[in-house]
Amino acid sequence: MRINKPLLAFSRLIHVYVSMALLSLMIFFSITGITLNHPQWFAEQEAKVTEAEFIISHDLLSLDSQGRLIDFLVSERYIKGNKLSIEREEEELFISDKGPGRYLSLTVDLTSGEAFVEATDYGYWALLNDLHKGRNSGGFWRFIIDLSAALMILFSLTGFILALAQRRMSKTVSLSIISTLLIVGVYFIWV
Numbered sequence: 033m034r035i036n037k038p039l040l041a042f043s044r045l046i047h048v049y050v051s052m053a054l055l056s057l058m059i060f061f062s063i064t065g066i067t068l069n070h071p072q073w074f075a076e077q078e079a080k081v082t083e084a085e086f087i088i089s090h091d092l093l094s095l096d097s098q099g100r101l102i103d104f105l106v107s108e109r110y111i112k113g114n115k116l117s118i119e120r121e122e123e124e125l126f127i128s129d130k131g132p133g134r135y136l137s138l139t140v141d142l143t144s145g146e147a148f149v150e151a152t153d154y155g156y157w158a159l160l161n162d163l164h165k166g167r168n169s170g171g172f173w174r175f176i177i178d179l180s181a182a183l184m185i186l187f188s189l190t191g192f193i194l195a196l197a198q199r200r201m202s203k204t205v206s207l208s209i210i211s212t213l214l215i216v217g218v219y220f221i222w223v
Contacts, residue, residue: 035197047190050183057180064164067157080153084110088145095120102127110149111136115168130168133159 067073092101098118106113111129119126125140136151163169166177195205 035193039193040197043190043193046186047194050187050190054183054187061164061180064160068161068164074157077155082151084149086147088140088147090145093140093142093145111138114170132162132167132169
């Protein structure tokens with residue numbers, strides 16, 4: 033297949049620079065892809081659970097002061113404030129704070145101000161696996177995942193254009209495309 037020289041030169045330039053940008057991301061997503069496929073490798077690792085009790089001032093417990101209460105809990109490092117879920121009942125307040133590789137629950141008795149916090153840290157591999165999936169990781173990490181996906185698409189398309197320009201590669205490229213389509217088709221038919 034004949035491809036014009038400016039498109040070929042542009043594809044080569046983009047392919048080289050995108051591959052450099054993707055190097056560490058591809059290694060990260062490849063390693064965590066393997067660890068996600070084999071959770072039994074980490075079954076022996078136990079989560080680290082820490083608990084704490086403290087008293088919260090009554091002026092922070094009213095419904096009107098909920099924002100100040102959250103600010104206080106974050107400033108005192110009882111919660112991180114990444115992905116909060118808040119439930120208020122008549123006598124108790126429940127706050128959960130999720131992050132990659134960790135979970136925290138906080139219960140506050142609204143009459144006495146007594147608070148109990150339990151934080152669970154599942155370890156570094158859980159953190160990395162959650163980042164791979166984008167679970168509880170926040171907007172910035174979602175942007176990184178989207179950017180990675182866009183760069184991988186660009187990298188693949190420019191590589192495909194470069195491969196099409198190689199006469200000796202045209203049969204290999206055609207065979208690769210046909211076999212990939214067959215495998216995907218068989219998967220969707222039988223699964």
